[in-house]
Amino acid sequence: MKEKSISVLELTMFKNGASSFLHALDEAGIAHSRVVMFSTAPQGSGFKEIVSAVSDAMPWNAIAKVIVTWIESRNSREVIITTKEGETFHAKGYSVAEVKELLPQSYSVMVVDAKPDEKSQ
Template identity: 45%
Template structure:
């Protein structure tokens, strides 16, 4: 049986980056920063990757992180783009529903429209 590497692109912006990456790290989910080079202007933000070998990506842990991160502040939004280009706004989904959605995710965008108060 051969193993495959699965990756999900994670886009964060200034006010969401630290809190979302911290929540992922607390759940034991590793990320790696991607450096982008372009001659054209790009949207302000950061790109990381969440990697897993075969089916080892912790869908349950990632689903729990997303639900908890969204519930902590009303100014937060998670947008998941699936391989079929279907876009899902994660607010209101259960951990179980998100686990299923994440199985075909290729991109996650974490947005917080308010500056962090403290360590939230």
């Protein structure tokens, strides 16, 4: 019997854009959950959200589509993918297929919008 492994994609969300990105994941039917982290040292302003699934069922293509569409819908948006080898890629300008290839190799994914959401203004 083949062993199943779990794939986990860690997303670091920042105030601007977090609600719109999470909404895009919800619209695509991609389940996600917040990670609560405790520390005695100062932490960055972002919060962690994860997407996890049995490796064979991880929706890499759907997540890549959400990332590319989310970035393209507003010029102030960026998604930064850091691989386990320490390489950093800014997903702006990448195709869905290119992002899909990077995601399984990722150590973390930062979701950033330089401007506040229109709804929060």
